[in-house]
Amino acid sequence: MDLDLQDKSVIVTGGASNIGRAIVLGFAAEGAKITIADLDTAAGEKVAALALKQGASAARVVKTDVTDLASVQNLFREANDQHGGIHCLVNNVGWDKLMFFTQTTPDLWQKLIAINYVGVLNCTKTALEYMTPAGGGSILSISSDASRQGEAREAVYGGLKAAVNSFMKTIAKENGRYNIRCNCVCPGVTVPDSVDETSENSMWKEKNSMFTDEQFAAIAKTLPLKRIGKPSDVANAVVFLSSQQAAGFITGQVLSASGGYSMIG
Numbered sequence: 001m002d003l004d005l006q007d008k009s010v011i012v013t014g015g016a017s018n019i020g021r022a023i024v025l026g027f028a029a030e031g032a033k034i035t036i037a038d039l040d041t042a043a044g045e046k047v048a049a050l051a052l053k054q055g056a057s058a059a060r061v062v063k064t065d066v067t068d069l070a071s072v073q074n075l076f077r078e079a080n081d082q083h084g085g086i087h088c089l090v091n092n093v094g095w096d097k098l099m100f101f102t103q104t105t106p107d108l109w110q111k112l113i114a115i116n117y118v119g120v121l122n123c124t125k126t127a128l129e130y131m132t133p134a135g136g137g138s139i140l141s142i143s144s145d146a147s148r149q150g151e152a153r154e155a156v157y158g159g160l161k162a163a164v165n166s167f168m169k170t171i172a173k174e175n176g177r178y179n180i181r182c183n184c185v186c187p188g189v190t191v192p193d194s195v196d197e198t199s200e201n202s203m204w205k206e207k208n209s210m211f212t213d214e215q216f217a218a219i220a221k222t223l224p225l226k227r228i229g230k231p232s233d234v235a236n237a238v239v240f241l242s243s244q245q246a247a248g249f250i251t252g253q254v255l256s257a258s259g260g261y262s263m264i265g
């Protein structure tokens with residue numbers, strides 16, 4: 001199926017690493033013009049070069065801190081000027097540190113709120129300012145299955161991802177009249193093939209920073225599809241939902257791409 005993403009201008013936040021990197025390469029295969037918004041520009045440039053090799057009609061990196069509205073406004077100005085508008089935004093930046101709630105501190109809560117929630121607000125507000133007068137677009141946020149059923153050691157993060165789901169549904173209701181579609185994709189545990197596919201700030205920079213090999217094997221066993229997620233598993237769902245051609249009547253939805261870890265009716 002032709003997804004009609006050729007030459008469409010796409011912003012992927014956190015596109016320098018793991019899932020964001022795979023999303024960039026997914027759009028590249030469709031011939032999109034991609035802007036990678038990340039703190040780590042060196043890793044971002046490597047992904048941009050690969051994206052160009054794999055079919056992107058343009059790929060650029062703009063150093064961005066999604067928690068800072070002025071930095072986000074600069075990102076959108078550059079992407080709009082260089083790529084002729086903004087058709088799709090993927091709010092992919094997210095971060096967590098696994099620990100029980102009793103071990104967390106207010107400083108950690110503030111960091112989690114800024115990265116996982118304020119970043120989505122900054123980018124979505126700015127995207128709406130471009131997409132509304134332009135006649136439409138797609139905004140997609142990467143949430144998490146931790147938002148759907150709770151996850152031990154992810155109390156604050158899971159709560160914030162649930163807030164992202166609810167926020168995106170409201171934005172979908174408020175902006176459908178402007179032909180702007182808003183959806184979420186929830187990964188489960190999704191691991192890069194190698195640390196070469198991660199950036200400096202990545203949660204996966206150290207091979208076993210999140211889980212041990214034994215824990216990965218135990219997690220895989222519990223999943224109906226019996227394996228851990230790959231970044232491309234998430235990217236395929238994102239590219240589909242971002243395509244007006246393929247998903248033009250889908251908005252306000254939360255889709256898990258997690259091997260059946262959660263099944264919400």
Ligand SMILES: NC(=O)c1ccc[n+]([C@@H]2O[C@H](COP(=O)([O-])OP(=O)(O)OC[C@H]3O[C@@H](n4cnc5c(N)ncnc54)[C@H](O)[C@@H]3O)[C@@H](O)[C@H]2O)c1
Pocket residue numbers: 013014015016017018019020037038039040064065066067091092093094095096115119142143144145186187188189190191198199200201202203204
């Ligand atoms: N990997 C998983 O198992 C998993 C599971 C569920 C949900 N998710 C979600 O998927 C998304 C991507 O996860 P990942 O594993 O690819 O992450 P990652 O840690 O590998 O990469 C995150 C990227 O975001 C960038 N970044 C961090 N803070 C930033 C900021 N303030 N401004 C701009 N860029 C910033 C980092 O430099 C990095 O390149 C996140 O939203 C995460 O919460 C991941």
